[in-house]
Amino acid sequence: MDTKTAIEQFYALQSKLSAYEHAMSIIYYDGATTAPRATAPNRGHALGILSEEAYKLSTGEEMMSLLEYLNAHKDELSEKDARSVHLASKDLEEMKKIPMEEYIAYQELMVEADDVWHRAKEESNFELFRPVLEKIFDTTRRFAAYCAPEKEPYNYCLGKFEDGLTMEKCDEFFSALKSKIVPLIKRIGEAEQVDDSCIKGEFDDATQQSFSYELMKLMGIDLDRCGLGTTEHPFTTSIGSHHDVRITTNYDNTNIASSMFSVIHEGGHALYDMNSRDEYAYTNLDGGVSMGIHESQSRFYENLLGRSYDFVTCLFPKMKECFPGKFDSYTAMDVYKAINLVTPSLIRTEADEVTYCLHVMIRYELEKRVVGGTLEVKDLPQEWNRLYKEYLGVDVPDDKHGVLQDSHWSGGGIGYFPSYALGSAYGAHLLHKMKETVDVEKCLREGDFAPINEWNREHIWQYGCLKAPGDLLREALGEEFDPSYYTDYLEEKYSKIYSL
């Protein structure tokens, strides 16, 4: 064997793995969007087998000997090849520590959990979801012990979504946010309130769907490679490579902003996923590098751009066109204020930018305690409701609007939530940097996303997983990440809106 042959075989194996990922992603996507409701066990059967096959490929003899050879010849590898080998080796080390039966059982549990969570949320019945959620937390702890026995289990969870993230860093980051956000919320609460009636009313699904496509086009998303579906909880997924990406949304027929900002948020994820270098397709370098960076893109489009006055001035005529008559007695400024109404609320995905991080902190606190063993799953609803009262001052009426609202836990995403807050803060710093060379306000006013997208492509998207998230961010920013850009941004924007 020589290095050239080894690397070719290594990429051929990855290409094969990508076909399994393609299959599993589309089975999952179909399950969430269009599959008939009693078909989850049938999907579980196929996913169990396909994930077993993928597991065997990832951890089998061939992969092991190729990685062994390639790691021994590291100095002959290009930057791209070295990174791909590094990531695969890291995955292999981890996978090898998880017994195959447990890995497969976990994949099957995910299918069951998705189905049970949907029903539990529909019925607002936490007890229905509890046994499955207990299994998920148990498995999470067990996998953490297999993979990183030297770490606190929850640190292992956090690191899975953002390389190097720990409870210590989170605590520090969240306390910095809290010290700025809590007083800001207090001042806003005492100020004259904003009227958001212009975004309320009746908005049927079909028209909202057409409007969603308009939004996607405006954002510069290639509709020939990005689909839009409807699901209980919006998400983005790549199908096998960056050549096919799907986003989903959920239409609220009484509030146009709900789906609108889901579409822009998921559209941000999609732009990131779709713009990896073509040579990364069917390799482990394809797509986003971490959830923190991913959320920095989604929340960048959703909030920093989507909820800006400049963007609203450009979008307003389109809104009038799509929903004839609905906005006749309003101005772009009314819409701008309405979509930036700050009010403590129940649902994270519909929360305003200012209170949003408190929703995340509540989930972080709860996960930390359940994974750490100081809180039982059965007590989650009660603790959830208590923290919502303490942090946000709201009473949770039922579990549907409380502990059952998010799909993350049912998808095994324990440790994911902090990425949202972190991503928001990354985004604010990135915007600051972008503005040095791009006239962002002008682009938004004119509905010309090309220069903005080009900056993101150049500094973030094209790299896929080539660079570690910390390096990627530092190089894009030209300095160390600083969360104060985020708190400053919030302070400035909302002081104006609320004349503080």
Added chain:
Amino acid sequence: MDTKTAIEQFYALQSKLSAYEHAMSIIYYDGATTAPRATAPNRGHALGILSEEAYKLSTGEEMMSLLEYLNAHKDELSEKDARSVHLASKDLEEMKKIPMEEYIAYQELMVEADDVWHRAKEESNFELFRPVLEKIFDTTRRFAAYCAPEKEPYNYCLGKFEDGLTMEKCDEFFSALKSKIVPLIKRIGEAEQVDDSCIKGEFDDATQQSFSYELMKLMGIDLDRCGLGTTEHPFTTSIGSHHDVRITTNYDNTNIASSMFSVIHEGGHALYDMNSRDEYAYTNLDGGVSMGIHESQSRFYENLLGRSYDFVTCLFPKMKECFPGKFDSYTAMDVYKAINLVTPSLIRTEADEVTYCLHVMIRYELEKRVVGGTLEVKDLPQEWNRLYKEYLGVDVPDDKHGVLQDSHWSGGGIGYFPSYALGSAYGAHLLHKMKETVDVEKCLREGDFAPINEWNREHIWQYGCLKAPGDLLREALGEEFDPSYYTDYLEEKYSKIYSL
């Protein structure tokens, strides 16, 4: 090894294979229904790999040695196990004859062809489709030569869709039909014509979709396990097992009957597929046994039941409810006559029962000549148009309404079309038999499909692929199949409608 272990391993291998089929079916279904338009090459990548893996499983060492062992211990096998071993052995023998690279290239060609055909049809541009279609016919001939060098290639094609079917049998069958149908069409042409304006008008997609679900429910299709999608060309597919089946339709906004009878037709396929015995799931005994039997079910529901006066009387109030105002000035008899209007036309799927078989015969003639080497693909449009003029007296205005109308060739289904005519005739004989014990007219008038479905389940559906199609049919009928039940049925029904 003992037989019990061997059979267990054999079913475990089939279960694994079913996961690959699940993946490939859902990738195909998604591609036809919801995937963004430029994603076909990405699907091709995954399908190429997955079909290669499935090929290796079907033809690999493990399968070969299991089948060798099981074939040597045939007398110890149950009826079910023996049949499953027989079918797998037959497939293996055939697969072994096709070089793997060619098999995989063919799978990739199918993805490309589906995409190209869609575009070619949209643009009514046969030249765009021609190179791909040439490859498909070439591959068909080549595979026929590999698998059955002793047979005429087109006989091999016919036998793939209906065990034992040959050009000789087709010629005989079609000439029997023709001798009855052509004079019948002539008499109808000379009679007073039927007015079909009641099924014409404006019917939007969303309302037609709701109506489609009503039809499916009425037919006794379990909507928890059967989905409905929208595609250019309606089809039915199982996703991995009979526990998840999808049908599709295509809405014509000017004619309610178009999608309505597609839904009933595909619903008939779905009922057959969904009602295999549960123990057959994830084995090669699951689902329908041949396309002839399959079409006997689909065309049974579509025509023998769906286009009957009794069914229309039951459906008419639902039509009025779904489409308020549209049918106020009409009666059930008007609808019955309109959906049974006999008129030579361009589109097979929308053809009436009487002229339908002529559409099939044209395709049969053309396939026979192309596969036999006496007609070139490039000359297909011209020959298609000539035969439509000769058989049906109609002028084909463009290829979209001519040679490009069906998806079968782009899906590799050469030899499929005769199943439609054969299935129609099987269905008429089956109905005759069913009426001995079931009051079909009463069931239809009352919208109670249960006794009808129960008869089909008992005599056809439950068996999946347990019995060879010829045996299945003979046992269900209690005698040899006789096409004269079909021609008699047409004669009687249309003599009444047209007062001949």
